[in-house]
Amino acid sequence: MGLKKCFLCSLAKWARKKSVWLYHAPAGGLCNGCDIEIAAAITPRYDVERFGILLAPSPRHADVILVAGQMTKHSKERLLRVYQQVPEPKAVVAIGSCAISGNIFTTDNYPVAGTVDQVIPVDVYVPGCPPKPEAIILGVVKAIEKLEKRTAESI
């Protein structure tokens, strides 16, 4: 491919790797354990700003969406809308076992509407209840690698 020869293309790849803005999208029913661990990942102890990762206030500024919580009926439309508002290229990371499969809240409960990956396409799954902040950082790094691969294919 002419990827290595094009200076702007390699600059684009570098910029996409070094500056990732996250948006935290809750998926309905969650106990906030995963939210607290995401907030803990931003604290000085596991400082993520040295990797260029920031928490973006609006989904239109974000690259990677962190979804936590169990998919409920009333959040289904709203999560889909937030996913559509994020500009391309994007990646989705499902955090915690509620987002992977529903955990204790089985699928024949009255507010539950399936799992997160039946509504939006998920790229990386981070197991844990709640996952350690280091695990969340590793998950975001894997999502960045996937973004890079997707950019390389589309250019």
Next chain:
Amino acid sequence: MYIVPLLTILAEILIYPGLMFSILFGGIIVWMYRKVRARLQGRRGPPWYQTYADIFKLLIKETIIPLRAWKAGFIAAPTISFAALFAAILLLPFFGRESALGFLGDAIVLLYLLTIPTFALTFGGMASGSPYGIVGSGREASLHVWYELPLWLSAATVFALANSISISGIVEEQALHGPFAIRLPLAFIAFLIAAQAKLAKRPFDIPHAETEIVAGPYTEYSGSLRALFELSEVFKWLAVSALATTLFLGWPLIGNTIVDALIFMVKVVFFALIFAFIDIINPRLRIEQAGWPLWKIATALALIDTIRVYVGLVI
């Protein structure tokens, strides 16, 4: 015959102190702000190329224009803001004594150019068609009403004492008799408070309050338009710090242009660090609480100095 001046002006617009130098130097200033903030919070900060990576990443993302937005205003707002700040940087004395495009009366034009980004942000927020944008624009507009008066009053005391309304005149006066920071100390403090509000930094950063309104007027902007707003932010740091240097700390000036330019850059960094430091250690004031430091204290200090200049009680 016209080739050499034309090439000189092109070089001044594009390289120094124009596009390339401003982006590089402004990026370093914003990096310094983020690094000092990180270190004072007890963590390491971002690496030196972080601002450039952020801007470039925003440029290569998809630009989405919402359906309910007024398209012309939506696209015009960041463009006008960026263009006005770029023109303001060309008027500032980056060569020590003279600027790239100086003329008689350019100090007033400079101050007018620096109010355009606020107007652009206000109507850009309203043009996005989202309630967060409207609330953010309202807050931005009301803050603008409060900080504009002390800013202009303190600049007016400088114009009165320097007896000229062009940048080169102000700088010359300071080179002869000493910096205005010592001769007009109250106006200096008023200008620092008003400049902190102009940069929208804490304690006056209500317009883009992150946890309250989703991103204020910047909510619906994505991709290249958002990158233009980031660039405006970078240029705003540079322009306001350089304005503070020109108006209040013009001394010392040696005859050599290169040394003068370097000294100017050091003074710009000094002011940028002052604004950064005040931002880091303060919380955020509410919109009705932001009135008293700006409308009461800063205006009063600037008025005292205006009266002093009028009466003649200055050194």
Next chain:
Amino acid sequence: MKSSIVKEALKYFVNPVTEAFPAAKPYFPKKYRGPPVYDQDKCMGCTACAHVCPADAITVIVKDGKRALEVWYGKCTFCARCEESCPVDAIHLMEEFGIPSEDKLVFKSTVTHDMVKCRLCGKPFITIKHAEWVKKNLLEKMSDVIGSEEIDFFLTVCRDCRHEIENIPGFRKLLIRVLIKGEKVWV
């Protein structure tokens, strides 16, 4: 500003408290509850963990005369009830964190055991290791009440067949006592 605050700020200015992850290994407190992992040698396939799991994260799969226990820690809530209720300490919650991946079915730990087939109906109903463990414990603790051949009988006939009344040993003798001798043995 108090001088103690200024000194503290300067101390953290020079020495940030950030951990060196991912350049260094992360810190785990003692008794950290990570993903559950089976020990193939110790486990006997009794499915006590599957009964006790509140999130139904442990599934029992019976295929080809083998019982497989699979814990999927995409559904696990790390409550450690399986570790508490295992009679032989075969499942442990490891002191590490689950590595994120793109495929959610990779977060599994499996263990397989051979099963004993019922000698009357042919269905597999208990694993060999579990049967041996039951026999060993019964012989140790209740050897005055039950003998070795009875244990072997019960451990090779499945539950449904045991409840079929013709298969209870001594039924014919009981029938003779009731019908012919007229003893009231059920009062």
